[in-house]
Amino acid sequence: MKSSSKPVFECAGVHIHIGEKEVVKGVDLTVLPGEIHAIMGPNGSGKSTLANGLMGHPAYAVEGAIRLAGEDVAAMTPDEKARKGMFLAFQYPVAVPGVTVASFLRAAVSAVRGAEIPVREFRKEMLARMEDLEMDPAFAGRYLNDGFSGGEKKRVEILQLLMLKPRFALLDETDSGLDIDALKVVAKGINGAVSRETGLVLVTHYQRLLNYVQPHVVHVFMGGRIVRTGGPELALELEERGYDWLEPVAAATGGA
Amino acid sequence: MASTPTVADIGTDYATRYGFRDPEEYFLRSPKGLSHEVVEMISRLKKEPEWMREFRHKALEIFLAKPMPTWGDTAMLAEIDFDEITYYVRATEKQEKSWDDVPDNVKRTFDRLGIPEAERKFLAGVSAQYESEVVYHSVKEELTKQGVIFLDMDSGLREHEQLVREHFATVIPAADNKFAALNSAVWSGGSFIYVPKNTEVAIPLQAYFRINAERMGQFERTLIIADEGSKVHYIEGCTAPVYSTHSLHSAVVELIAKRGARIRYTTIQNWANNIYNLVTKRAVAFEDAVVEWVDGNIGSKLTMKYPAIFLRGERAHGEVLSIAFAGPGQHQDAGAKAVHLAPNTTSKITSKSISKGTGRSSYRGLVKVRKGAHGCRTAVQCDALLIGEKARTDTYPTMEIAEDQVRIEHEARVSKLGDEQLFYLRSRGLTEDQARLMIVNGFIEPFVKELPMEYAVELNRLIELEMEGSVG
Numbered sequence: 137m138k139s140s141s142k143p144v145f146e147c148a149g150v151h152i153h154i155g156e157k158e159v160v161k162g163v164d165l166t167v168l169p170g171e172i173h174a175i176m177g178p179n180g181s182g183k184s185t186l187a188n189g190l191m192g193h194p195a196y197a198v199e200g201a202i203r204l205a206g207e208d209v210a211a212m213t214p215d216e217k218a219r220k221g222m223f224l225a226f227q228y229p230v231a232v233p234g235v236t237v238a239s240f241l242r243a244a245v246s247a248v249r250g251a252e253i254p255v256r257e258f259r260k261e262m263l264a265r266m267e268d269l270e271m272d273p274a275f276a277g278r279y280l281n282d283g284f285s286g287g288e289k290k291r292v293e294i295l296q297l298l299m300l301k302p303r304f305a306l307l308d309e310t311d312s313g314l315d316i317d318a319l320k321v322v323a324k325g326i327n328g329a330v331s332r333e334t335g336l337v338l339v340t341h342y343q344r345l346l347n348y349v350q351p352h353v354v355h356v357f358m359g360g361r362i363v364r365t366g367g368p369e370l371a372l373e374l375e376e377r378g379y380d381w382l383e384p385v386a387a388a389t390g391g392a
Numbered sequence: 393m394a395s396t397p398t399v400a401d402i403g404t405d406y407a408t409r410y411g412f413r414d415p416e417e418y419f420l421r422s423p424k425g426l427s428h429e430v431v432e433m434i435s436r437l438k439k440e441p442e443w444m445r446e447f448r449h450k451a452l453e454i455f456l457a458k459p460m461p462t463w464g465d466t467a468m469l470a471e472i473d474f475d476e477i478t479y480y481v482r483a484t485e486k487q488e489k490s491w492d493d494v495p496d497n498v499k500r501t502f503d504r505l506g507i508p509e510a511e512r513k514f515l516a517g518v519s520a521q522y523e524s525e526v527v528y529h530s531v532k533e534e535l536t537k538q539g540v541i542f543l544d545m546d547s548g549l550r551e552h553e554q555l556v557r558e559h560f561a562t563v564i565p566a567a568d569n570k571f572a573a574l575n576s577a578v579w580s581g582g583s584f585i586y587v588p589k590n591t592e593v594a595i596p597l598q599a600y601f602r603i604n605a606e607r608m609g610q611f612e613r614t615l616i617i618a619d620e621g622s623k624v625h626y627i628e629g630c631t632a633p634v635y636s637t638h639s640l641h642s643a644v645v646e647l648i649a650k651r652g653a654r655i656r657y658t659t660i661q662n663w664a665n666n667i668y669n670l671v672t673k674r675a676v677a678f679e680d681a682v683v684e685w686v687d688g689n690i691g692s693k694l695t696m697k698y699p700a701i702f703l704r705g706e707r708a709h710g711e712v713l714s715i716a717f718a719g720p721g722q723h724q725d726a727g728a729k730a731v732h733l734a735p736n737t738t739s740k741i742t743s744k745s746i747s748k749g750t751g752r753s754s755y756r757g758l759v760k761v762r763k764g765a766h767g768c769r770t771a772v773q774c775d776a777l778l779i780g781e782k783a784r785t786d787t788y789p790t791m792e793i794a795e796d797q798v799r800i801e802h803e804a805r806v807s808k809l810g811d812e813q814l815f816y817l818r819s820r821g822l823t824e825d826q827a828r829l830m831i832v833n834g835f836i837e838p839f840v841k842e843l844p845m846e847y848a849v850e851l852n853r854l855i856e857l858e859m860e861g862s863v864g
């Protein structure tokens with residue numbers, strides 16, 4: 137799957153402040169086309185802040201370089217980034233009452249593809265992707281994330297991933313709150329979104345999603361930094377040993 | 393993108409869109425201010441029966457004696473100068489029978505509102521009120537055949553005096569409140585509807601109202617009687633032009649749903665932001681009757697309106713579904729009342745409000761269950777959406793429950809059009825404006841879907857949210 141062409145995503149020297157507090161303390165990351173990266177770390181390490189900050193969360197102050205397929209997107213708004221082909225699957229997607237999944241998706245697809253998509257064509261595509269994710273077609277008529285279970289929200293995030301076909305996607309804790317069957321379906325969806333041209337970063341606490349979505353690169357994220365980078369075997373090691381053994385490493389790299 | 397209106401634009405181009413106005417050409421208008429002479433003049437001009445003349449004078453006494461409300465936006469209410477208002481203006485000499493006979497300047501106003509076209513398409517009867525007198529009024533043959541009466545209130549009184557006398561002011565007596573008294577004294581126009589037993593009016597009856605004279609009050613009076621087992625849907629929509637000084641609109645609407653009857657009353661009001669809209673709306677529902685108020689309030693300086701349903705017969709059901717949009721400087725004080733007087737009656741109140749900028753919305757509601765009215769159920773839901781840091785919303789729910797065997801639900805929710813929602817939608821490629829529109833449209837969706845299609849479109853236009861394009 138790996139290719140040696142230029143990175144689909146790069147960031148360098150990324151620092152993120154929430155208010156006065158520095159949560160992300162210098163992150164460099166390069167994702168090549170066709171690659172799947174996993175960023176693993178304990179709760180509170182700042183990995184969700186990293187994902188949201190890279191997408192452009194309005195409450196976060198982000199410094200550093202961010203490039204999407206070579207283009208500097210650091211100063212872009214979230215919607216500009218999305219239209220350039222960047223995507224974030226949210227850990228806690230918010231509800232938008234009164235707006236159906238279908239009408240939301242159609243607006244999003246039209247925005248990202250830069251042209252109004254005809255209703256019939258859109259519906260056909262949406263229903264096919266929903267079938268892939270084993271979703272009841274009735275879902276399309278429900279209000280976006282309004283009263284959805286955790287698992288339903290995650291499926292809808294993946295449905296968006298499949299419909300928007302981003303070049304680069306960040307998936308923030310997409311595996312949390314899923315039972316094993318749902319996890320398999322979601323993993324199938326994620327694998328379906330991967331191609332030679334795309335890059336994917338899975339942000340996760342646990343290794344279990346990685347049983348179904350094979351990462352090429354695994355990063356350990358602690359204390360606002362990447363403290364170690366390795367292959368898939370690193371994820372297994374974390375599963376066995378937890379994060380504690382890496383504390384000294386985190387402390388060492390944290391000494392500024 | 394440039395042509396997509398933003399939420400910030402809502403109401404700002406009101407003057408160019410809806411603010412056209414005709415030079416005032418009136419055959420008759422009363423002198424400014426309120427007196428027994430003015431009341432006498434109105435009644436005599438209308439050649440009313442003695443009982444109505446007396447009713448008006450008595451109502452004026454009540455109005456003069458009653459203090460201004462001590463609740464609600466008392467500061468705004470105190471700004472009304474009753475001496476500066478013209479209480480009666482008549483646009484044309486007599487009632488017009490067909491569209492061709494309507495004077496050109498009046499017609500122009502309607503043209504710009506799209507009335508004739510709407511009429512051609514599917515209006516059963518249009519009662520378009522221009523100033524205080526209904527100038528154009530057509531009732532389709534179908535209705536006449538069914539025995540349905542659909543007239544302006546003045547004609548109703550002339551042609552069906554006994555029916556009017558029997559019901560007029562029985563639901564809302566003149567002494568009900570200061571503004572009901574005012575309306576009772578100087579009322580003019582409005583609709584009178586009678587639907588005979590077991591008759592179903594298939595098409596919604598519609599009326600269009602406009603205020604066109606500066607500092608002129610409009611005091612229409614509507615009475616709808618749905619006889620046993622009948623069914624009717626009445627729709628009123630209002631668009632007023634922009635004026636610099638304050639206008640007062642104070643209507644009284646009475647609905648009577650007899651045994652097993654069903655009335656739905658839909659209002660979309662979009663007043664210019666200098667208008668006081670102080671309306672009394674009340675319905676009585678007898679055994680097994682259903683009354684629904686669907687009430688949309690946009691614009692005005694101050695709206696005070698609490699559609700009420702008195703559930704007088706067993707198993708009667710009442711619903712109030714309302715939406716209020718308070719733009720900068722506006723106060724929407726709206727709500728609902730459900731009074732359960734009989735056992736096993738049910739009610740549902742859904743109130744949604746949007747406050748933007750310095751806009752302020754208040755929900756004021758009353759749910760009352762009388763002793764002995766066992767087995768009642770009521771559900772109240774208030775949702776407020778705030779746009780901007782200065783927007784304000786308040787909730788004043790009152791519950792007076794004198795019976796144990798009842799089920800009461802009350803739910804109130806305030807949400808801010810917040811960063812998290814915007815970020816979520818923007819991360820999917822929607823611009824900030826598109827994202828805002830989507831959130832607002834979603835918020836009003838439960839209301840919009842209750843409207844007939846053309847009114848849903850009208851509502852969207854009125855609050856200048858273009859569903860198409862932003863929602864798809």
